[in-house]
Amino acid sequence: xxxxxxxxxxxxxxxxxxxxxxxxxxxxxxxxxxxxxxxxxxxxxxxxxxxxxxxxxxxxxxxxxxxxxxxxxxxxxxxxxxxxxxxxxxxxxxxxxxxxxxxxxxxxxxxxxxxxxxxxxxxxxxxxxxxxxxxxxxxxxxxxxxxxxxxxxxxxxxxxxxxxxxxxxxxxxxxxxxxxxxxxxxxxxxxxxxxxxxxxxxxxxxxxxxxxxxxxxxxxxxxxxxxxxxxxxxxxxxxxxxxxxxxxxxxxxxxxxxxxxxxxxxxxxxxxxxxxxxxxxxxxxxxxxxxxxxxxxxxxxxxxxxx
Amino acid sequence: xxxxxxxxxxxxxxxxxxxxxxxxxxxxxxxxxxxxxxxxxxxxxxxxxxxxxxxxxxxxxxxxxxxxxxxxxxxxxxxxxxxxxxxxxxxxxxxxxxxxxxxxxxxxxxxxxxxxxxxxxxxxxxxxxxxxxxxxxxxxxxxxxxxxxxxxxxxxxxxxxxxxxxxxxxxxxxxxxxxxxxxxxxxxxxxxxxxxxxxxxxxxxxxxxxxxxxxxxxxxxxxxxxxxxxxxxxxxxxxxxxxxxxxxxxxxxxxxxxxxxxxxxxxxxxxxxxxxxxxxxxxx
Amino acid sequence: xxxxxxxxxxxxxxxxxxxxxxxxxxxxxxxxxxxxxxxxxxxxxxxxxxxxxxxxxxxxxxxxxxxxxxxxxxxxxxxxxxxxxxxxxxxxxxxxxxxxxxxxxxxxxxxxxxxxxxxxxxxxxxxxxxxxxxxxxxxxxxxxxxxxxxxxxxxxxxxxxxxxxxxxxxxxxxxxxxxxxxxxxxxxxxxxxxxxxxxxxxxxxxxxxxxxxxxxxxxxxxxxxxxxxxxxxxxxxxxxxxxxxxxxxxxxxxxxxxxxxxxxxxxxxxxxxxxxxxxxxxxxxxxxxxxxxxxxxxxxxxxxxxx
Numbered sequence: 048x049x050x051x052x053x054x055x056x057x058x059x060x061x062x063x064x065x066x067x068x069x070x071x072x073x074x075x076x077x078x079x080x081x082x083x084x085x086x087x088x089x090x091x092x093x094x095x096x097x098x099x100x101x102x103x104x105x106x107x108x109x110x111x112x113x114x115x116x117x118x119x120x121x122x123x124x125x126x127x128x129x130x131x132x133x134x135x136x137x138x139x140x141x142x143x144x145x146x147x148x149x150x151x152x153x154x155x156x157x158x159x160x161x162x163x164x165x166x167x168x169x170x171x172x173x174x175x176x177x178x179x180x181x182x183x184x185x186x187x188x189x190x191x192x193x194x195x196x197x198x199x200x201x202x203x204x205x206x207x208x209x210x211x212x213x214x215x216x217x218x219x220x221x222x223x224x225x226x227x228x229x230x231x232x233x234x235x236x237x238x239x240x241x242x243x244x245x246x247x248x249x250x251x252x253x254x255x256x257x258x259x260x261x262x263x264x265x266x267x268x269x270x271x272x273x274x275x276x277x278x279x280x281x282x283x284x285x286x287x288x289x290x291x292x293x294x295x296x297x298x299x300x301x302x303x304x305x306x307x308x309x310x311x312x313x314x315x316x317x318x319x320x321x322x323x324x325x326x327x328x329x330x331x332x333x334x335x336x337x338x339x340x341x342x343x344x345x346x347x348x349x350x351x352x353x354x
Numbered sequence: 355x356x357x358x359x360x361x362x363x364x365x366x367x368x369x370x371x372x373x374x375x376x377x378x379x380x381x382x383x384x385x386x387x388x389x390x391x392x393x394x395x396x397x398x399x400x401x402x403x404x405x406x407x408x409x410x411x412x413x414x415x416x417x418x419x420x421x422x423x424x425x426x427x428x429x430x431x432x433x434x435x436x437x438x439x440x441x442x443x444x445x446x447x448x449x450x451x452x453x454x455x456x457x458x459x460x461x462x463x464x465x466x467x468x469x470x471x472x473x474x475x476x477x478x479x480x481x482x483x484x485x486x487x488x489x490x491x492x493x494x495x496x497x498x499x500x501x502x503x504x505x506x507x508x509x510x511x512x513x514x515x516x517x518x519x520x521x522x523x524x525x526x527x528x529x530x531x532x533x534x535x536x537x538x539x540x541x542x543x544x545x546x547x548x549x550x551x552x553x554x555x556x557x558x559x560x561x562x563x564x565x566x567x568x569x570x571x572x573x574x575x576x577x578x579x580x581x582x583x584x585x586x587x588x589x590x591x592x593x594x595x596x597x598x599x600x601x602x603x604x605x606x607x608x609x610x611x612x613x614x615x616x617x618x619x620x621x622x623x624x625x626x627x628x629x630x631x632x633x634x635x636x637x638x
Numbered sequence: 639x640x641x642x643x644x645x646x647x648x649x650x651x652x653x654x655x656x657x658x659x660x661x662x663x664x665x666x667x668x669x670x671x672x673x674x675x676x677x678x679x680x681x682x683x684x685x686x687x688x689x690x691x692x693x694x695x696x697x698x699x700x701x702x703x704x705x706x707x708x709x710x711x712x713x714x715x716x717x718x719x720x721x722x723x724x725x726x727x728x729x730x731x732x733x734x735x736x737x738x739x740x741x742x743x744x745x746x747x748x749x750x751x752x753x754x755x756x757x758x759x760x761x762x763x764x765x766x767x768x769x770x771x772x773x774x775x776x777x778x779x780x781x782x783x784x785x786x787x788x789x790x791x792x793x794x795x796x797x798x799x800x801x802x803x804x805x806x807x808x809x810x811x812x813x814x815x816x817x818x819x820x821x822x823x824x825x826x827x828x829x830x831x832x833x834x835x836x837x838x839x840x841x842x843x844x845x846x847x848x849x850x851x852x853x854x855x856x857x858x859x860x861x862x863x864x865x866x867x868x869x870x871x872x873x874x875x876x877x878x879x880x881x882x883x884x885x886x887x888x889x890x891x892x893x894x895x896x897x898x899x900x901x902x903x904x905x906x907x908x909x910x911x912x913x914x915x916x917x918x919x920x921x922x923x924x925x926x927x928x929x930x931x932x933x934x935x936x937x938x939x940x941x942x943x944x945x
Contacts, residue, residue, distance in 0.1 A: 053451050053456075053457055054460065055434050055435060055436055055460065056434065057419070057421070057434040057488045058421040058422070058423075058424070058432060060422060061419040061420065061421035061432075062419055062420055062421070064418050064420050064520060064522070064533045066709055067420070067531045067532055067533040068533045068534075068535055069532075071709075071710075072710065072712070107496075107497070108411075108443065108496060109409035110409075110443065110444040110498060110569070111442065121398070125496055126442070127442040130445070149441065149449050153413070153492065153494050154417065154438075154490065154492040155396065155398060155399035155415025155416065155417050155492055156398055156399075156415075158398040159710075161417045161419065165451075168748075171741060175742060179893060179895075179896075182896040183897055183898035198441050199442075200442050200496065202396060202413055203396045203397065203398050203399075205397075256752065258754030258755060262755055266753065266888075277901065279893075279904055280898040281893055282864075282892070282893050282904065283890075284890055284891035284892075285753075285889070285890050286752070286753050286888075287753035287755035287756055287889050288887055289886070289887050290888075293891070293908060294905055294908075297901060297904070301901060
């Protein structure tokens with residue numbers, strides 16, 4: 048690795064202290080027991096099919112055209128969208144507008160390790176996945192030869208970060224008044240054997256990526272949907288699983304995505320209402336000031352007449 | 355109407371406000387924006403803090419690591435501070451390596467922390483010449499609306515003040531390291547350096563000092579960041595830097611230093627109250 | 639593809655053909671075009687293969703190195719994919735043009751090989767926690783004639799089948815170091831178990847149906863394609879009779895292209911993908927085993943371009 052002269056670097060051989068703690072290496076069975084107890088309750092008290100409560104708001108970054116913040120308990124994602132700009136370094140005219148996505152993890156976002164400052168393979172893969180999810184959603188023919196920048200910053204990663212990023216991007220694009228076909232929602236499921244962990248945490252995702260010794264299904268599926276139009280805009284799966292498992296997971300994710308739509312709509316409606324209110328308030332203030340000015344003018348005019 | 359006027363006559367618009375002794379966002383010249391602080395909201399980091407000064411939002415997270423100290427300084431640990439300005443915080447930044455202004459901000463923050471001597475790097479040493487703590491402190495700007503350095507220093511100090519170091523035992527014979535996370539000691543922090551930014555503007559023969567400038571004001575005053583940054587620790591001036599803008603008269607400097615000193619006390623109070631509340635909550 | 643222009647009616651002809659399971663070149667929706675495959679061409683690599691599928695031409699070489707396993711997976715080896723798009727392949731790859739595609743394919747391969755049910759990394763372990771083999775799979779795209787993912791996965795599997803890893807004895811010394819002893823006999827080496835290695839199948843959505851191995855004309859009629867990675871059947875690659883019937887599981891699913899699909903189409907497509915992959919895997923196994931037998935009997939003269 049070449050040294051990054053633009054930042055302050057620590058010593059080369061530094062390692063996280065967590066490697067020297069007890070229980071750094073746990074066996075598969077231990078991890079499994081930790082994630083799910085005998086009664087089928089997950090570590091954070093949720094049932095298998097229960098998603099985390101979603102907190103979302105728009106208008107997060109004052110400098111951006113549109114922005115949003117999505118929180119799934121510990122997973123925290125900020126997104127901002129900027130004004131369309133001409134596609135840089137391009138000779139040909141492009142009929143469709145383009146979407147540029149960048150996903151970045153904060154250096155302190157992951158519980159296991161420190162993230163490097165330079166974009167790594169995972170960040171690049173997430174950026175591509177996000178772009179693919181958004182492309183069918185945005186009316187790209189409305190801004191030919193222009194590009195919309197979508198930036199995602201993951202402050203804390205506790206699983207399902209691609210879903211959180213897609214949900215945040217959908218809200219931010221709507222906040223920036225970029226024309227879209229439908230509300231886009233996304234959800235993740237982690238699969239271990241017969242168990243399907245809806246909206247998994249980082250520990251559950253880790254469990255699902257480790258290959259067990261027995262040939263059971265395992266892996267992670269992320270699906271993003273345009274629920275009104277009944278279209279899947281992006282589908283990614285890793286791990287190893289059979290057809291029945293994929294189909295079953297798809298049905299679960301389909302429902303979960305549809306469940307999120309009214310929540311998103313509520314956030315967006317609240318945003319629009321807030322905009323109307325501020326505008327009304329400003330208009331009222333302006334009117335008041337104008338009336339005061341007019342009153343003063345009348346006074347002066349009267350004074351003029353008398354003299 | 356005002357928006358159009360602002361676009362067509364940017365300088366006149368700004369001057370009109372200043373001649374009426376008020377700033378475009380309604381503040382008086384020396385008035386600062388509200389500060390909101392929250393500590394330890396990011397559980398993946400070993401310590402963290404989020405600060406909001408007006409719209410400017412900065413998140414700081416600290417990750418602890420272990421390393422062998424440098425041969426020439428065997429008793430000293432490492433404090434690595436970096437300021438990240440991701441493209442989402444402002445339309446001025448593009449993806450890619452840190453821009454010049456990001457590097458300047460990073461250096462400035464590192465200098466302030468080093469000059470104020472708030473952290474004794476010897477406290478970070480564990481075993482002479484064998485093992486020392488490395489504190490990776492990353493300050494990420496989520497929303498850049500001016501006075502960035504103030505917010506960065508504030509989050510960094512709030513995170514350092516809540517940071518606890520787990521107990522490390524080192525066996526000199528087998529060179530084996532074991533860490534016990536249940537026993538933790540607080541990091542020694544000496545004082546609390548507070549930076550205060552100012553924008554300087556020349557208006558009709560007189561110099562105006564604008565405290566805690568927004569990014570629009572910084573831009574109008576000709577700088578990429580603030581024009582004057584001063585830092586106090588324990589009531590002692592520990593650094594003052596001037597970047598561009600108009601000339602700084604002695605009266606103005608005195609005025610600025612007075613504001614900075616007052617602000618240092620106010621910020622100290624905010625940080626202390628916030629940490630106290632947090633500690634009460636976890637001890638409950 | 640550069641300069642490929644189809645009129646509306648030509649496109650309609652192709653769509654109708656696909657609808658009736660009879661494509662313009664006479665294939666059915668599940669048929670591949672003929673392929674040429676050759677292994678063991680690069681002397682400096684531990685395994686290599688060259689594949690030509692219609693106009694797509696690739697060379698895959700596997701290199702081995704000894705590495706330290708990652709601390710959280712002490713008993714696993716490593717595998718890394720690197721794709722290089724030669725500027726000769728198509729004019730679009732000039733300069734950095736092929737980078738995005740290359741990273742995309744490499745990420746896809748990495749995801750497909752992640753699960754131990756797809757490729758068992760335990761066979762690359764030399765000494766647990768201390769030393770392991772790291773495989774570098776270099777994929778060079780010489781000519782680009784569409785359907786790259788499928789061709790890459792076939793060639794990679796063939797190259798891995800051809801890879802021989804030297805036998806190394808590891809002894810733990812005092813102080814925790816490992817002493818490695820390499821046998822003097824150059825023929826003392828082991829083959830990799832690649833029976834379950836996944837194959838990627840690209841399903842191109844045309845109309846409401848999906849086709850495999852689309853020609854350039856067919857590609858231009860489609861806005862979205864689905865890539866499925868399906869693990870192989872080990873019984874085809876081994877002479878042992880009593881192997882359990884495993885494989886045929888999804889190791890990765892991904893969508894490509896700017897469009898979206900309906901859930902039903904997606905489900906149909908993944909079922910179709912499994913059928914196609916099983917046929918493909920059988921054919922590949924037959925070809926590879928034949929090639930190995932021929933190689934043992936006589937060092938046949940290869941008709942590749944490299945010798």
